[in-house]
Amino acid sequence: xxxxxxRSFLAAAxxxxxxxxxxxxxxxxxxxxxxxxxxxxxxxFWHLFGGGDGANMATMVQQFQKRTGxxxxxxxxxxxxxxxxxxxxSASSGRPPDVAISxxxxxxxxxxxxxxxxxxxxxxxxxxxxxxxxxxxxxxKATVGDRVYAVPLDTHPFVLFYNVALAKKxxxxxxxxRDLQPMKGKDDFIAAIKAMKDAGGQYGAVCSITAxxxxxxxxxxxxxxxxxxxxxxxxxxxxxxxxxxMEETFAFxxxxxxxxxxxxxSSTSTxxxxxxxxxxxxxxxDGEWQIPTYRGVKxxxxxxxxxxxxxxPALLGPKPVAYADSHSLVVPKSTAxxxxxxxDAIRFIKGLLDESAIWAGGGHIPAWLPVQTSRxxxxxxxxxxxxxxxxxxxxDPVAWYTGAGSDxxxxxxxxxxxxxxxxxxxxxxxxxxxxxLKGFSTARPPV
Amino acid sequence: MTTSALAAPATGAGTELRAAxxxxxxxxxxxxxxxxxxxxxxxxxxxxxPVLIGIVISLFxxxxxxxxxxxxxxxxxxxxxxxxxxxxxSMWHSVLFTLLTTxxxxxxxxxxxxxxxxxxxxxxxxxxxxxxxxxVPSSAVCLIFAFMYTPQTGLVTNVFGWLGLTAPNFLGSxxxxxxxxxxxxxxxxxxxxxxxxxxAIQDISEEVxxxxxxxxxxxxxxxxxxTVPLLRPTMSLxxxxxxxxxxxxxxxxxxxxxxxxxxxxxxxxxxxYDTGFTSYRGGYAAAATMVYFVILVAVSAGWILVRNRRAxxxxxxxxxx
Numbered sequence: 001x002x003x004x005x006x007r008s009f010l011a012a013a014x015x016x017x018x019x020x021x022x023x024x025x026x027x028x029x030x031x032x033x034x035x036x037x038x039x040x041x042x043x044x045f046w047h048l049f050g051g052g053d054g055a056n057m058a059t060m061v062q063q064f065q066k067r068t069g070x071x072x073x074x075x076x077x078x079x080x081x082x083x084x085x086x087x088x089x090s091a092s093s094g095r096p097p098d099v100a101i102s103x104x105x106x107x108x109x110x111x112x113x114x115x116x117x118x119x120x121x122x123x124x125x126x127x128x129x130x131x132x133x134x135x136x137x138x139x140x141k142a143t144v145g146d147r148v149y150a151v152p153l154d155t156h157p158f159v160l161f162y163n164v165a166l167a168k169k170x171x172x173x174x175x176x177x178r179d180l181q182p183m184k185g186k187d188d189f190i191a192a193i194k195a196m197k198d199a200g201g202q203y204g205a206v207c208s209i210t211a212x213x214x215x216x217x218x219x220x221x222x223x224x225x226x227x228x229x230x231x232x233x234x235x236x237x238x239x240x241x242x243x244x245x246m247e248e249t250f251a252f253x254x255x256x257x258x259x260x261x262x263x264x265x266s267s268t269s270t271x272x273x274x275x276x277x278x279x280x281x282x283x284x285x286d287g288e289w290q291i292p293t294y295r296g297v298k299x300x301x302x303x304x305x306x307x308x309x310x311x312x313p314a315l316l317g318p319k320p321v322a323y324a325d326s327h328s329l330v331v332p333k334s335t336a337x338x339x340x341x342x343x344d345a346i347r348f349i350k351g352l353l354d355e356s357a358i359w360a361g362g363g364h365i366p367a368w369l370p371v372q373t374s375r376x377x378x379x380x381x382x383x384x385x386x387x388x389x390x391x392x393x394x395x396d397p398v399a400w401y402t403g404a405g406s407d408x409x410x411x412x413x414x415x416x417x418x419x420x421x422x423x424x425x426x427x428x429x430x431x432x433x434x435x436x437l438k439g440f441s442t443a444r445p446p447v
Numbered sequence: 448m449t450t451s452a453l454a455a456p457a458t459g460a461g462t463e464l465r466a467a468x469x470x471x472x473x474x475x476x477x478x479x480x481x482x483x484x485x486x487x488x489x490x491x492x493x494x495x496x497p498v499l500i501g502i503v504i505s506l507f508x509x510x511x512x513x514x515x516x517x518x519x520x521x522x523x524x525x526x527x528x529x530x531x532x533x534x535x536x537s538m539w540h541s542v543l544f545t546l547l548t549t550x551x552x553x554x555x556x557x558x559x560x561x562x563x564x565x566x567x568x569x570x571x572x573x574x575x576x577x578x579x580x581x582x583v584p585s586s587a588v589c590l591i592f593a594f595m596y597t598p599q600t601g602l603v604t605n606v607f608g609w610l611g612l613t614a615p616n617f618l619g620s621x622x623x624x625x626x627x628x629x630x631x632x633x634x635x636x637x638x639x640x641x642x643x644x645x646x647a648i649q650d651i652s653e654e655v656x657x658x659x660x661x662x663x664x665x666x667x668x669x670x671x672x673x674t675v676p677l678l679r680p681t682m683s684l685x686x687x688x689x690x691x692x693x694x695x696x697x698x699x700x701x702x703x704x705x706x707x708x709x710x711x712x713x714x715x716x717x718x719x720y721d722t723g724f725t726s727y728r729g730g731y732a733a734a735a736t737m738v739y740f741v742i743l744v745a746v747s748a749g750w751i752l753v754r755n756r757r758a759x760x761x762x763x764x765x766x767x768x
Contacts, residue, residue: 081725088727092512109727113512211619211708268619401726414709444520444527446510446727 041073042341043348047101048083050076052292053362060358064351070344080405084110087332091115096332098345102150104141104326105396106403108235111144112447117331120148123342127350137393138326138367150328151349152367154359155390157311157324158218161276161284161294163200164306170199170282183313186252193262196282204262205283206276208269209420213413214405215269218323219285220416224249225394226317231433232441236399239437243430245316250419250426252316257420265421277305285312288363288386309363309382311389322389325396325404326367365390400445411436498740505733512727524734533710534735537718538742544700544714545693547629552689553682556637560644561670574645581638585698592631593618593703621711624704628712631699636692640685647681648674687750694743715739 049057054076061074075097077083084106090096092115102110110116119129119142129151131139138152167173167180172192174181183189197204208215224231227249228242257265264271276284277297284290288309297305314320329349331342352359356366357376360383366372367390378384396402402409415436419429505524508517528534556577563573580588595602596617607614615623651674659669697716700706706713706721713721719739723732 081721085725088512089724092514109512113510113727115512213709407721407726410709443726444508444523444728444731446508446512446729 039341041071042344043070043072043099044097045072045074045099045348046077046083046087046097047074048077048079049101050079053289053359056358056362060352060355063355063358064348068347068351070347072348081407084403084405088113088115091332091334094334094336096334098331098337098341099348100330100332101153102328102330103404104138104150104152104328106406107142107150107328107330108144108398108402109400109447110330111147111149112235112400115333116149117333117342118147118149119151119331123346124151124349127346129346129350129353133369135365135367135369135372135390135393137324137391137395138328141326141393141395142328150330151353153327153329153352153356154364154367155324155326155393156287156289156364157322157386157389157393158222158285159288159309159322159386159389160312161286161290161307161309162196163276163279163282164308166196166200166279166282170195172196178308180308180310185313186315189313189315190256190260190262193256193283194260197262200282201280203264203275203281205256205285206263206267206272206281207285208267208272209257209417210266210268210271211417212269213410213417215286216413216416216420217409218287220249220253220412221394221396222312222321222323223253223315225321225323226315226319230397232397232399232402232437235445236397236401237441237445239434239441241430241434241437246430246433247426248316250416250429253416254419254422254426258422276307279305288365288383291363291382292361307382309385311386311392320388320392321394322386322392324389324393326393327364328367399440400447401440401443408440411440501733501736504730505737507730509730509733510727511724511729517730520730524731525738527731528735528738534715534718534738536710537706537713537715538739540712541694541696541714541716543625544628544696545690547625548632548693549686549689551629551633552636552640552693553686555633556640556685557644557675557678557682559637560641560648561674563641564645564648564674565666574642577641578638580635581642583635585635586702588631588635589699589702592627596627596703618704619708621708624708624712628699628703631703632696635699640689643681643685643688644678647678651677683754687747690746691743694746 045061047054047057058074061072064070065072077086084102087096087100087102088110091110092113096115107116120131124130131148134152135155138155139148142148142150142152162180164173164178168177170192172181172195173179180192183192193204195204207219209219224246227245229240231241231246232238233240257263264275267275272284272286273290273293275281277294277299279299291309294305294307299305311320311322329352331345331349353366353368353371356368356371357374357380360366360371360377360380363383365383365387366377371377372387372390396404396409399408401407412433415424415429415432418424418432419426424432504516506519506521508520508524509515510517559577563570563577566573596604598604598614598616598619601617603617604614615626617623617627655673655677656669659673664672695716696714697720700712700714701717701720704712706717715735716739719732719735722728722735
């Protein structure tokens with residue numbers, strides 16, 4: 001030790017650190033100082049899928065890697081606000097991933113802040129990613145201004161689950177003993193729920209309405225959209241509520257949980273899934289992503305739960321409407337991304353589209369028509385029952401504050417939940433909605 | 448004068464030095480600045496700098512998704528903050544959290560520090576046991592408590608069941624959520640105040656106790672008439688540290704509850720985070736921060752004022768005697 005002075009030790013240590021840094025130019029530690037994008041894999045991919053969707057996404061990524069030999073680093077971040085906060089900040093600070101998932105409902109802000117690369121370009125077209133190969137509603141929602149900023153991966157609508165055995169007992173199925181008889185309008189719908197109640201016991205239908213603002217918002221949006229247009233316009237700066245339509249919507253929904261007694265007026269997501277999976281209720285209103293939850297569920301008697309999923313019929317309006325959102329693939333803007341990385345990113349996006357029959361396993365309708373019309377998808381039941389919902393899809397209104405998991409959905413859903421549980425009258429609900437929207441629409445927009 | 452007994456040696460030494468040498472020699476002064484430089488650089492870079500930047504951007508419509516300052520909006524961000532119901536609601540949540548935690552975290556650690564100092568054997572074990580939770584990172588603490596608070600299966604929920612009580616809905620109801628987060632905070636930060644008290648107790652000279660016991664004072668009398676009065680300066684230090692720490696609560700509430708249910712526990716720092724980062728409204732969030740900063744400074748200044756006045760009154764009392 002005597003030969004090593006403090007000075008030479010420090011010099012050696014410093015040299016080693018520097019050498020270590022230089023030898024790994026793409027390492028995240030170095031790039032965090034130099035301001036570049038980390039290059040730990042050919043494609044860096046961010047998503048927000050846990051559970052079954054996460055497993056499906058992992059399979060798709062693996063398939064892609066096996067097929068192309070490109071390496072992909074997939075990072076799972078917390079769903080909702082935390083994810084979009086990180087995605088936006090990474091892009092605005094110039095260090096974004098190469099490809100990221102975004103809900104189409106969250107696209108307007110990201111696109112208007114110029115954080116995304118447009119996808120209606122030659123480079124995307126050259127691999128076959130063109131408008132005519134996507135569900136039109138999804139492609140339209142991916143358009144902000146006059147450019148397209150996202151490649152839709154799926155449409156995931158709010159749908160109607162039903163217990164087949166109970167439906168048969170209620171006498172609301174067709175001659176094949178499985179499909180529901182066609183329903184037109186709210187009277188048919190109420191009659192069907194009543195029949196389910198008589199066949200099943202306590203309730204005819206259930207929906208998670210307590211402490212679940214997003215589900216409340218989806219249910220409400222679907223019914224309301226049958227009657228009127230978006231509740232805010234001009235990029236979210238103007239409240240455009242149709243008071244009559246909204247009051248009618250609230251009154252209809254409240255009658256189901258209130259005076260008709262067809263649905264519990266207080267039920268969390270656990271209540272809903274327990275009642276439906278134990279065969280105690282005929283209808284469940286929920287997103288198709290819940291399908292994996294009920295697969296292979298055994299009824300208390302030991303038999304398997306036989307359920308089916310269909311789109312909602314037209315309720316208050318003349319045409320059926322489906323509230324939906326879409327997962328899409330975006331390329332966040334980065335000034336320093338080499339051309340090769342961009343090419344790999346586009347290949348990766350195309351690869352995921354091609355694998356999206358796997359993705360449909362989670363209940364989603366592929367937006368990529370070559371897969372949507374393929375046998376691999378059409379034979380998947382009940383997913384292929386509600387393809388039409390993707391074409392009737394209504395998304396969140398366009399504004400900087402709307403979208404999946406946003407504060408907006410929480411605020412709207414809280415009002416709706418209060419109406420559904422009977423604490424607020426339909427008229428009071430309209431007023432509360434208006435007051436809440438005033439707050440959002442008058443806040444100074446960030447873009 | 449019991450309060451000055453503890454402080455006397457330190458101030459005495461200070462005055463002696465100053466009396467002997469007058470002002471510090473020039474070279475020493477320069478060395479002092481030199482030694483303070485690393486700290487000062489960091490202080491300016493990470494504290495003064497950001498505060499100044501914050502003041503500037505609070506006057507603009509700065510956002511976190513676009514570069515540059517954005518458009519000049521004058522004081523309208525401040526007007527919006529001051530008239531925002533959500534801001535004041537979150538402000539109240541921070542104050543409520545302070546009111547709920549401060550008494551517990553000032554008095555309970557005192558009690559346990561006195562008890563632990565009375566242990567004749569294995570004192571180290573009690574000190575360690577009380578201090579250990581403090582070094583656990585907030586995310587880990589919150590994950591563990593989230594498991595324990597889980598409805599139906601969580602440990603705390605089950606304990607309520609064993610006692611024949613119905614557990615509150617810890618993560619789903621407002622009152623349950625406050626209970627959950629206060630209990631977590633008590634367990635987690637207890638050790639810091641405990642250590643401050645323990646250090647102060649060790650500073651009390653053995654001779655005082657010896658004299659007291661010769662005079663026939665029992666253990667309880669010793670605690671009441673010696674330990675607690677001599678700990679008063681430490682108590683006021685713990686109190687102000689605790690009030691300031693509680694007012695800036697964020698981690699536990701954000702991780703455990705995300706400010707829920709329905710924002711009914713969201714503290715003001717989370718409000719600032721939510722508007723500034725999640726809603727991308729940087730300028731507005733900076734204005735909210737400044738309002739909050741001014742309130743904190745006012746609380747601290749008020750505190751110092753009260754203390755100085757009290758000290759002055761005490762000094763007057765001494766000279767008149």
